[in-house]
Amino acid sequence: MPKEKKHQDNTILDIAEALKLSPATISRALNNGTYVKAETKKRVLDMAEKLGYRRNLMASSLRSNKTHTIGLMVPRISMFFHAEVITTIQNQLHKLGYNLIICQSNDSLQLEKELANIMFSSRVDALIVACTLQTEDFSHFDVFVNNNIPLVFYDRVPTKPYKATIVKGDDFRGGYLATQHLLELGCKKIVHISGPLTSNLYIDRSTGYKKALAQYNIPINEDLIFYQELTHENARKAMEKIFEDEIKPDAVFTSNDTSAIAVLEFAREHNIAVPENLKIVGYSNDSRTEIIRPSITTVEQFPTLVGNKIVDELMKKLTEKTNEVETTVQTEVTTIPVQLIRRMST
Secondary structure: OOOOOOHHHOOHHHHHHHHOOOHHHHHHHHOOOOOOOHHHHHHHHHHHHHHOOOOOHHHHHHHHOOOOEEEEEEOOOOOHHHHHHHHHHHHHHHHOOOEEEEEEOOOOHHHHHHHHHHHHHOOOOEEEEOOOOOOOOOHHHHHHHHOOOOEEEEOOOOOOOOOEEEEEEOHHHHHHHHHHHHHHOOOOOEEEEEOOOOOHHHHHHHHHHHHHHHHOOOOOOHHHEEEOOOOHHHHHHHHHHHHHOOOOOOEEEEOOHHHHHHHHHHHHHOOOOOOOOOEEEOOEOOOHHHHOOOOOEEEEOOHHHHHHHHHHHHHHHHHOOOOOOOOOOOEEEEEEOOEEEOOOOO
């Protein structure tokens, strides 16, 4: 007695036999092709569902050399800015018929290198990356460039020319605006809690901070600048050191909002009035900064704009018709404007 066929074993030929249609017609209907009547397409899709038909995506991708899958690597999915960017990217790609594989590097360079290999082996059509704080050598992404696989870096991006598309915020402008705002309010002793200078973000934001001080003829005091991983705990430690040294700042500009919230908590615990005796500016416009009291002045990065721009640039690259691997170093940079959002902390 012949073995009964399992649903997942059904093929286009089985659908064609059931409907008395040609396999070519079934294929066009399943792939949303042209020259198929709406009524026929519905019959095919209904029968495919009834038979439990599943497309062999691997075989399909081998034939077309496309997987309709985009890879995305971020430091941490839990970070407010990245969560907003990811949501936008996924929504836009879904509309365009693409799937999204999301991986987080946990800010580990070694894991980032491993994930890059996994993404390449998974035959993604393109890769989107926000790098770790330790990434200074980008050679583990060369395999994408050498195989004409579109590569888009965003937020944390290469600081040297690299043949990829870059979408970044105007971090220099953000650092400048935050510091200028405090200077215009009469602040002269402004602490800056920055991330490590291995990342373009913090290089640019701290440069903006220093530029504003210079324009207002305020000497740069390195004792007021902290280059560290931007965690809640590290921000509190920075504040503890400042007050142990009896520096008594009149303002703090932090390069992310988590640190700004930590500074505000420290001020409360030490009976420092905000904004009367200490003004605080964060960065990113995390939703928590609007809810907390006093609400925190911050720099808006427009993550939705960033996400949309990433998808736009990606689609341009995917539709380019070229079969030759170009060897010239070309960096295409798009800079997204930022905006100071003034709230109660200043």
